[in-house]
Amino acid sequence: MSKQVYNFGAGPAMLPVPVMQQIQEEFLNFQGLGISLIELSHRSKEFEAVINACDALVRDLSNLPENYKILYTHGGAQMQFAGVPLNLLGLKPAHKAVYSETGNFSKLANKEAARYGDIIIASSSADTNYDRIPAFTADMIPADASYAYITSNNTIYGTRYHKYPELGDTPLAIDATSDIFSRPIDWSRVSLMFAGLQKNLGPSGTAVVIVREDLIGHALEKTPSLMDYAVYEKSHSLANTNNTFAIYTMGLVLQWIKDQGGLAAIEKVNEQKAASLYSVIDNSDFYTGTAHPDHRSIMNVTFTLPDEELTAAFLKEALENGLYALKGHRNVGGIRASIYNAMPLAGCEALADFMQSFESKNG
Numbered sequence: 001m002s003k004q005v006y007n008f009g010a011g012p013a014m015l016p017v018p019v020m021q022q023i024q025e026e027f028l029n030f031q032g033l034g035i036s037l038i039e040l041s042h043r044s045k046e047f048e049a050v051i052n053a054c055d056a057l058v059r060d061l062s063n064l065p066e067n068y069k070i071l072y073t074h075g076g077a078q079m080q081f082a083g084v085p086l087n088l089l090g091l092k093p094a095h096k097a098v099y100s101e102t103g104n105f106s107k108l109a110n111k112e113a114a115r116y117g118d119i120i121i122a123s124s125s126a127d128t129n130y131d132r133i134p135a136f137t138a139d140m141i142p143a144d145a146s147y148a149y150i151t152s153n154n155t156i157y158g159t160r161y162h163k164y165p166e167l168g169d170t171p172l173a174i175d176a177t178s179d180i181f182s183r184p185i186d187w188s189r190v191s192l193m194f195a196g197l198q199k200n201l202g203p204s205g206t207a208v209v210i211v212r213e214d215l216i217g218h219a220l221e222k223t224p225s226l227m228d229y230a231v232y233e234k235s236h237s238l239a240n241t242n243n244t245f246a247i248y249t250m251g252l253v254l255q256w257i258k259d260q261g262g263l264a265a266i267e268k269v270n271e272q273k274a275a276s277l278y279s280v281i282d283n284s285d286f287y288t289g290t291a292h293p294d295h296r297s298i299m300n301v302t303f304t305l306p307d308e309e310l311t312a313a314f315l316k317e318a319l320e321n322g323l324y325a326l327k328g329h330r331n332v333g334g335i336r337a338s339i340y341n342a343m344p345l346a347g348c349e350a351l352a353d354f355m356q357s358f359e360s361k362n363g
């Protein structure tokens with residue numbers, strides 16, 4: 001047996017062990033067919049059952065209203081930085097959208113969108129290095145805007161919207177790549193949610209887009225077919241050969257979430273996991289949290305040590321103790337612990353213990 005390693009990497013991130021075991025067990029012989037899932041036609045009835053099961057779990061777990069469609073799109077999360085404007089700007093003649101800039105990924109998203117329309121950055125926390133969520137309110141949205149856009153959890157900076165903003169009738173699009181299905185979703189405030197799978201749902205390279213059906217069918221004329229939501233909807237995401245392995249894995253991960261008791265139950269565990277780390281930070285003069293306490297993420301916990309030398313020693317010793325991939329993003333420095341759904345409470349407790357012992361030796 002190899003020793004227990006906890007993977008705190010930001011993404012691709014750890015997956016639930018039982019999911020990977022099931023994949024391994026049925027890898028060479030899927031459902032008695034004698035072939036692997038990755039050798040199976042995307043048009044077979046067996047794969048149809050796989051994608052249908054994944055859809056059903058999305059609906060069941062998140063209480064998704066009937067009038068939302070589930071699309072499995074190519075190119076990961078960042079392809080949707082173009083996908084969202086290409087599909088939604090056409091909702092109104094001004095081709096205008098309003099963004100809240102809360103970190104690197106929302107900045108990349110508004111830059112990409114600006115290639116296709118008139119993009120307003122109405123709210124930003126850039127001047128405090130994105131350490132908080134700035135106010136984003138209905139009065140910031142002009143009447144001729146096609147949509148508003150937020151990043152629900154800021155993976156690099158360790159902040160999140162505790163609640164989605166209330167923006168009236170303007171459709172709200174959310175990049176939820178780093179916190180989708182980590183907590184219940186209030187669909188009354190969400191018109192479109194997308195997420196790359198690699199943090200909370202499965203392997204990289206594919207995204208899920210969950211979108212209200214009246215927003216489909218307005219793509220700008222130049223939109224590539226394989227980015228047009230209407231093409232995905234009509235073909236059940238099988239206009240061409242999709243990433244069958246990613247969709248299959250996502251279904252298994254969702255079943256695992258259901259087995260944990262669903263989104264409300266997993267949110268409770270996630271809160272507990274995050275609290276175990278934040279309490280060490282808050283009770284220490286050695287560690288400094290980088291996110292404003294009112295806006296802290298429960299998926300990415302970011303903090304710094306007194307200097308670079310101690311940070312390097314921390315990372316080295318952590319690795320020797322089976323605590324993997326804790327280096328913070330270069331924009332923030334220090335340490336980042338990514339603790340998505342699949343990270344068990346025991347992993348966070350192991351890190352909390354390590355932090356305390358490292359502080360008592362070096363503080």
Ligand SMILES: *Cc1c(COP(=O)(O)O)cnc(C)c1O
Nearest residue numbers: 076077078105155175177178196
């Ligand atoms: C990781 C991440 C992305 C990037 O995802 P890709 O699949 O690599 O494009 C985008 N947005 C957020 C919020 C992320 O955390």
